[in-house]
Amino acid sequence: MSAIAGSDLLALLAAIPLAALGGEAFLKGVLGVAAWLRLPKLLVATTLAAFATSSPELTVSSLAALAGKPEIGLGDALGSNVVNIGLILGLALLFGSLSARFGEIKRDFLLALAVPVLTLILALDGTLSQAEGVLLLALFAFWLALAARQAMQHRREGTAMSAAAGEESTGSPVRAWLFAAVGLACLILAGRLFVVGASGIAVALGIHAYVIGASVVAIGTSLPELVTTLLARLRGHDDVGLGTLLGSNLFNGLAIVGVAAALHPIQAPVGEIAAALGFGVLTVLLILPRAGAISRRRGFVLLAAYVAFVTATLAL
Numbered sequence: 001m002s003a004i005a006g007s008d009l010l011a012l013l014a015a016i017p018l019a020a021l022g023g024e025a026f027l028k029g030v031l032g033v034a035a036w037l038r039l040p041k042l043l044v045a046t047t048l049a050a051f052a053t054s055s056p057e058l059t060v061s062s063l064a065a066l067a068g069k070p071e072i073g074l075g076d077a078l079g080s081n082v083v084n085i086g087l088i089l090g091l092a093l094l095f096g097s098l099s100a101r102f103g104e105i106k107r108d109f110l111l112a113l114a115v116p117v118l119t120l121i122l123a124l125d126g127t128l129s130q131a132e133g134v135l136l137l138a139l140f141a142f143w144l145a146l147a148a149r150q151a152m153q154h155r156r157e158g159t160a161m162s163a164a165a166g167e168e169s170t171g172s173p174v175r176a177w178l179f180a181a182v183g184l185a186c187l188i189l190a191g192r193l194f195v196v197g198a199s200g201i202a203v204a205l206g207i208h209a210y211v212i213g214a215s216v217v218a219i220g221t222s223l224p225e226l227v228t229t230l231l232a233r234l235r236g237h238d239d240v241g242l243g244t245l246l247g248s249n250l251f252n253g254l255a256i257v258g259v260a261a262a263l264h265p266i267q268a269p270v271g272e273i274a275a276a277l278g279f280g281v282l283t284v285l286l287i288l289p290r291a292g293a294i295s296r297r298r299g300f301v302l303l304a305a306y307v308a309f310v311t312a313t314l315a316l
Contacts, residue, residue, distance in 0.1 A: 008204070012197030015190040015223075022186025023227035026052075029180025030228075030240060036173040039151055042239040045232075046108055047147050049240065050247025052184050053224035054080075054256065056191065061256045065263035073260035074128070074268060076221065077252040078276035079313075081116075083222045084245045084252075085283035086306030091226075092233045092241055093299025099238045100289040108246045111143060112284045115253040116277040123268040133261025140254035187224040195220035242287075249284070279309040 026049075034044040057080060061073025092098065102109070118139075122132045198220065219226070225248055229241035260266060283305055287294050 008197045008200030010197070011193045012201065015193035015197060018186050018193065019190035019223055019227045022183045022190055022224075023231045024183070025179045026183025026187060026224070026228055027231050027235065027237070027240065029176050029178070029183055031237065032176025033173070033180060036176055037151075038155055040154060040239070041237060042104055042243040043147065043151060043154070045240040045243030046247035046250075047144075048180075049228065049244045050251050052180070053187070053228060053244060054248045054251040055184075056188055056224075057221055057252060058256050058259065061260045062263065065260040068264060070260040070264045070266040071268070074257055074266050074273070075276075077256040077260075078116075078119075078273060078280065080222055081249045081252050081280045082276060082283060082306060082309050083219065084225055084248055085287060086279065086302050086309060087219070088222065088226045088229050089242070089245055089283075089287060090299045090302030090306060092229050093294060093296055093302065095233050095296075097293045097295045098233070098242065099292060100242055100287075100294050101292050102289045104239075105242065105246060105289075107146065108243075108250060109284065109288070112246055112249050112253075113281060115139075115250065116280040119253065119257065120270070120274070120277050123270055123273060126267065126269050128257070128261040128266040128268050130262050130265055133258045133263075133266075136254050136258030137262060140250070140258060143250060143254065184224065187227060190227075191220045191223035194223055249280075253280075275309060275312040279305060279312070 030044060030049045031041065033048065034041045037044065057073075057076055061070070061076060064070060064072035089098075119128075119136075122128055122135075225244055228244055232238065232241035232244070257266075283302060286298055286302055286305065
């Protein structure tokens with residue numbers, strides 16, 4: 001067993017304050033953009049924030065597919081979805097129940113349930129073909145069109161009652177976008193530092209490479225969602241955290257898997273992906289709001305589901 005390198009420890013320690021600063025800036029930017037566009041924070045979080053925080057996974061999956069290894073993108077996307085809801089939202093719920101009205105998340109909630117089921121059906125022959133990848137991308141474009149239509153409708157309705165909307169101006173749009181961009185860059189860099197540092201320490205401690213990938217790397221690539229969601233909870237913006245996670249799941253399941261499959265057919269044995277897809281459906285079902293909220297005890301159930309998912313994955 002080799003000694004832990006000082007550089008790995010420094011990278012891990014540097015990731016923590018960088019993630020905190022980046023999360024603060026990104027959240028402030030998202031809120032500023034929502035106010036400037038006169039759109040609900042939930043809608044902006046489900047689209048803009050979710051796409052931004054999932055951009056590293058899109059880059060990784062695209063490069064892997066072009067290199068002839070699209071399975072990397074599939075595994076990252078499916079695993080990240082369980083991390084998003086099971087681990088991240090589970091942790092966020094430990095702070096207390098989360099306000100959520102089913103009517104506001106109905107479309108994205110139902111789609112987040114349907115996408116894993118569709119993926120399983122498409123993979124019954126053991127492969128996700130390029131045509132099936134295009135189908136997933138078409139569904140993603142359709143969802144984007146629905147979100148854009150909702151945004152335009154809200155802006156039309158809000159024009160005459162902008163003063164009553166309760167949204168406070170946070171300054172110029174340039175400032176808001178700058179906060180979002182700088183914050184996202186810090187979050188991505190923090191995620192990279194976390195993966196490098198924690199992976200190096202895990203290797204030095206003799207932990208198996210697959211375990212490192214299933215835990216450290218998965219959490220590192222989801223660090224933007226983790227920090228954004230937890231800070232949104234602490235700042236009282238529950239809709240931003242929930243919207244970011246739901247949107248990220250849809251982005252992962254439709255856009256990332258779709259791009260990877262469209263670039264190169266993916267070998268997807270049902271036995272290997274069934275655990276991720278099954279736990280993906282289970283964790284989404286567990287966030288179904290009741291009486292306008294997701295209770296704190298659901299957080300413990302979600303965390304238990306995440307532990308069960310990691311255990312099942314390691315048993316493959």
